[in-house]
Amino acid sequence: MVNWVLRGAILLWALFFVIVGVRGLFDPASYTETFGILVEGPATNTIRADLSAFFLVAAGSAGIGALVPGWLRALLVPAALYGTALAGRLFGVASGDTINTGIIQAMIIEALTVLLMVGSWWVLSRPEAASLDQPDRL
Secondary structure (H helix, E strand, C coil): CHHHHHHHHHHHHHHHHHHHHHHHHHCCCHHHHHHCCCCCCCHHHHHHHHHHHHHHHHHHHHHHHHHCCCCHHHHHHHHHHHHHHHHHHHHHHHCCCCCCHHHHHHHHHHHHHHHHHHHHHHHHCCHHHHHHHCCCCC
């Protein structure tokens, strides 16, 4: 039962970030309201490509890790992406970057993402957890 709850939580997380990534792909200005990033001129293309790729790759990897048997390590991809983002934010804070409630919220989401993905990978990859997902074969 815990396995299905974890897989469901991962899939809901992935769905949310697919929406963020697709929305940014079609409307890069949406990143302005969400992240406070100024989207103008040639930067529009970079913002559209790079941020959308970040969210879509993370969401796709999480979805694969949750749904495809034997591909649980895919959950470590979003953990690495969001962990690196969190480390960059912490470096920025230590370097004196201005922070606001939006940045604090992003740091909390990044930390929770790392915990969800690494924790799910760990729990779902345990041999006893894997055996509970499969019916007994005679």
